[in-house]
Amino acid sequence: MANSLMNNKLHTKITLLSLILLLYPLVTNSYNPDYNLAINCGSSKNATASDNRTWVGDNFDPITYIDQKPIYNPLNITKVPYTTARFFFSNFTYSIPINITNNSTVFLRLHFYPTSYQNFDPSNAIFSVKVNNNLTLLKNFNASLWLHHDDNGETIIKEYCIQIKPNENLLNITFIPYSIDESNRYYAFINGIEIVSMPSFLYYSDLDDLNYNIRSVDTGTTDYKIQKDKALEMVYRVNVGDIQVPPSNDTGMFRNWDNDYPLYLEKQYPYSVQNDYGDQLNYLENTIPNYTAPELVYLTARTYGLDAKDNYNVTWNFEVDSSFTYMVRLYFCEFEQEIKQVGDRVFQIFIDNTLAEEYADVIMWSGARLVPVHKDYVVTMYSQEGSSKIERVNLSIKLQLLPANINNKRYFRDVLLNGIEILKISGKNKNLAGPNPKSIALPLPHQVVSTQSIKKNKITIAILVVIPFLGLVLVIVVGKTVSWLWRRFHGEREDNSKTKNEGSLSLPPHLCRYFTITEIRAATNNFDDVFIIGVGGFGNVYKGCIDGSTPVAIKRLKSGSQQGANEFMNEIELLSQLRHVHLVSLVGYCNDDTEMILVYEFMQHGTLCEYLYGSNNHPLPWKQRLEILLGAAKGLHYLHAEVKHKIIHRDVKSTNILLDEKWVAKVSDFGLSKVGPTGISTTHVSTMVKGSLGYLDPEYYMFQRLTLKSDVYSFGVVLLEVLCARPPLVRDLDKKTASLVCWFQKCYDEGVAIEQIVDPFLRDSITGECLKCYCKLALSCLHDDGTQRPTMSQVVGDLEFALQLVVSEEGSQFGKAEKEGRYMKGPQFSQFMSDEESDLHFVRSHTYKESTLSAWPSSQEHPFSEIPNPRPRSYSCQNLKVYI
Known part of the structure; x- marks a missing residue:
């Protein structure tokens, strides 16, 4: 060969x-x-x-x-x-x-x-x-x-x-x-x-080492060997403890160690254990070479959590291909000073919901504290339906507290894990390839018919179809005539010059106005770049003019995208049936000449985002920010509660809150929206994860369970954006501050002065009572348990209350001394976030990479001319969508 x-x-x-x-x-x-x-x-x-x-x-x-x-x-x-x-x-x-x-x-x-x-x-x-x-x-x-x-x-x-x-x-x-x-x-x-x-035996079995074994989770035996006729694929390599180890910090083999949260860890409890004692690892008492894993892997770990009161499993989930056998390597190193001898910490390990270790004791395995050790297992994954087709399935690793009925009074009821590696093992067919995580339609070779074959069969085909074809032509002619008369009767305009290509979409003509490509080209001067007002992953947005004087926003989707086509159809079907003062109206669409185009009402002032950061626009005063948030919340409440079938927006973010010429907020971009759960017993919609990074509900991200409260979480992120005037994720910052949600929580937990949190432009204009109300609302929206988050109706009520506080404060007359006493001039978080009855909890968000695309630029100067120029802002407005 x-x-x-x-x-x-x-x-x-x-x-x-x-x-x-x-x-x-x-x-x-x-x-x-x-x-x-x-x-x-x-x-x-x-x-x-x-x-x-x-x-x-x-x-x-x-x-x-x-x-x-x-x-x-x-x-x-x-x-x-x-x-x-x-x-x-x-x-x-x-x-x-x-x-x-x-x-x-x-x-x-x-x-x-x-x-x-x-x-x-x-x-x-x-x-x-x-x-x-x-x-x-x-x-x-x-x-x-x-x-x-x-x-x-x-x-x-x-x-x-x-x-x-x-x-x-x-x-x-x-x-x-x-x-x-x-x-x-x-x-x-x-x-x-x-x-x-x-090294020859880094992952492969040394047949001469009688002390090394791999436990088979499927059979419970320890005689499995990975011999050199096998190839391996590294599927996951994770440093447990939320710290990434880049290739340059590996032991010389340029391996990358991902952090475990939130991509893989199911639920995080404070705190990840980390070695703070300055001790050195001890390799002298162990047969594991020092190159097996970096020291940072052994000196960071997950435990049960210091404040965890409920009984749960510490669980990591990994998506893998079915029909393959996997080697699972777990890294351990006891470095806590309290754990000194056998029996001090004992727990159980489950792999793919099967008990792999009934009595896991790291000191017993390693022989001493600060001695690294790893345990290897193999497990074969099968498709969920039992078919032979390779599918993506979940491989879970769970650490469980030792059952309380086991007679051992000395041990700590705790668990420990430092690192995870999952490697796919090639089978007898010398194959490691699995499917793409998202489906792809490919034409099959047998579907292709050669030109020569077509010529040979021309006469036969003609004879077989000529008689029924004549009858079919008659039916088509009559049908076309009736259709033309119907359209003419209803006033639908026809463009004789157009060459419409319906493609794979069949768009109901009654939903909203249909534009021909000729009309769209005329409205945008043949898509002249000077009319571009926005750019994104979907394509360009143009400012256009229809019917002689009506300004519109024209979103031209990139051609050839099936995902774009799905969102295109979804937005038409939804927006054409929704009308609300706080939702952007869909004027019409064009599906002509391979084009997919949406036409919206024009929003004069662009996005909320660009008045927070990422542009030279004047920042908005606090009262106006609350009014904008209140309008957006009312729009979402309409989707959640006031339509026949509840609708989950699924992409709530500051760039999807637009502002018209009167600064009225309107929610936009319904391409990812989905009809919510129906029926009394249904609480969620099971669907693949889509949305924008930094705004994703952790419950939705981890379990693919979409609820109305997923929108509430995203809106909570927007609340923080508006208060702090920064994006939800900033890659260039250090890890502690890169995530807005994590940073805000850290400041809240540590009682950091408010000057380090709130947008400096707002520091002298927001009172303590209003700030307390606002922060409590944001925290409740960001609760890690979706059932504990408020509804959008409750969010509307809380924002109305916060806005009323501002109005009351503006209407009251008080002296300078009273003003200085009431306004927030550097209090600590603990001073205004310590209500005993409050059960507010922050969920830690993950830091993703962020786009540098700009959002819609404003075409008109801000009316608040008395506002001084804000500090320079260098963040980007655009957040990219995610499809998982």
């Missing part, structure tokens, strides 16, 4: 030589790889990464094989190797010489940055990857489908453990674009390739 592949015209091979420059020593690490190659694909030059690691260009003819730079780079990614990429329309192999004397096991990492490149549609990047022509790593892989959220600079890394046989001197990595015929142009691409040698 290898010879036939080499002789294929569409197959090309390159050999990378002169690798000596890349094999530099890593003196600060506990493992020095014998082989360390990093390839900067699509570049003819070497590049140095931020960690001083050299990435070599792949150096071959760029005319034959295309090298590209991202044309849409929302975060201005400058990190090697994501600044360039290599593209292939036919099979292509990297043949890399591997000269390792003492080691035959390597890490292979494939780096992908799925974004827009010149003349390349990301949806057509569908390909497979094989190693040495016999091991399948990826099949019909599309990197865009692996993104947690769209167009935000997220990169995808696929990591494998590959065995190099003694008689093999080359590692062949073959990229195979999906192919049907010349009319279907799919392609493959790659940004970077890493090959790093690894």
Whole structure:
């Protein structure tokens, strides 16, 4: 098979030589790889990464094989190797010489940055990857489908453990674009390739070590072995304790250790345990080498939680492919001073809801405090329906307190875990490839009929269809005539010049006004860039003029997006039936000439976001902010309670609260909206996670259970945005302050002075009583338990009360001394957030990457001319949607 592949015209091979420059020593690490190659694909030059690691260009003819730079780079990614990429329309192999004397096991990492490149549609990047022509790593892989959220600079890394046989001197990595015929142009691409040698028995079984074993969760035996005929895929590598360990801080093998919350940890209780005693790990009493995991993994951990009073399992959830066997490695190290001997801390471990360890005692395993240890397990995952089709299923890891009836008075009723690794094990068919996390429809080869076959059957087909065709033509003519008369009778305008393409959408004509593409082009001067007032992942927004004088906002969706098409149809069906003073009205739509366009009423002052941060607009006074929030809350209350079928907006955020010429707030963008739960016994809608990062309800994110209270949580984030004048997520800040919700909670818990929380513009205009009311409302909206959050009706009531406080304060006459006594001039959080009856709780949010796209610019100067210029604001308004 290898010879036939080499002789294929569409197959090309390159050999990378002169690798000596890349094999530099890593003196600060506990493992020095014998082989360390990093390839900067699509570049003819070497590049140095931020960690001083050299990435070599792949150096071959760029005319034959295309090298590209991202044309849409929302975060201005400058990190090697994501600044360039290599593209292939036919099979292509990297043949890399591997000269390792003492080691035959390597890490292979494939780096992908799925974004827009010149003349390349990301949806057509569908390909497979094989190693040495016999091991399948990826099949019909599309990197865009692996993104947690769209167009935000997220990169995808696929990591494998590959065995190099003694008689093999080359590692062949073959990229195979999906192919049907010349009319279907799919392609493959790659940004970077890493090959790093690894210790022989880091994950593989040492058959000579009689003390090492892997416990099978399925059978309960300990005789399972991972031998060198297997390949492994690293699916998850997590540092338990909410601290990420980047590749540069690994033990020399450039592994990345993700933080565990909130992506994987089901519920967080304060606090993650961390070693503060300055002790050093003790490897002398243990057989585990010091390169097995970084020290930071062993010195951070999760326990049961200091303030946890209810009985629960500490649980991590990981989505994996069914029909594969997985190695689960759990890392442990007792570093708390109170835990000194066997029996001090004992707990149980469940993997995939099966008891894996009935009596887990880390001191018993390791022999002493501060001695690292790990335990390995294997579990086979099956599809939920029992079918042979590979599906995505949940693999859970649960730590449970030892049952109280076990007779041991000495032990602490607590649990401990420091790190998790989950690796997929290849089967007999030499395959590691699973499905994409989101479905993708591909034409099958047998569906393609050759031109020659069509010619041979022309006469037969004509004979078979000519008679019924005549009758069909008659029916169509009559039907078209009746349809034309009907439309003419109802005054629907026809444009004889249009070439309408209905595509896959069938839009009911009675929902709202239909615009032809000719009318839309006339309204925007053929989509002239000067009329662009907004840009987002969906496409451009133009200011247009219809019927001679009516201003409108015209949202032109990007072509070819099935997700966009679904949102397009959803928004038409919803908004055409909803009318409320605090909802943006849909004027009409266009589904013509492959275009999907929505036409809205024009909102003169743009988004709420751009009056908080990210623009040069004057900041809004406190009273006006409350009025805007009250209007938006009324709009959401209408969706939740005043329509026939409850509607969950699912994308509440400050950029979706628009302001008209009178500064009236209106909720917009219903592309992700969903009809809420129906029936008395139904509490939620089970659906995949969609929304905007930083605003997602943690319960919805973790369990895919969407409720009306999910909107309430998102609105709570908006409340903090309005108060603090900063985005929910700021990647450039340190971890403690990057998340607005976490930062606010930390300040609340620690009693930080109010000057560090509230927008400085508001400090002299918001009173203590109003601030107390407002913060209590925000905290209640952000409760980690959705059932404890208020309804939007209650939110409306609380905002009306806060606004009434402002009105009363403005109407009262009091002296300067009284004013200085009442206004918040630097109090602590504890002084106004300590009501005993309050059961308010913050849920910690996760820090995601943030877009730098700008939102709608304002076209008119702010009317509050007496307001001084605010401090410079450098944040971005735009938040990207997430599809998981």
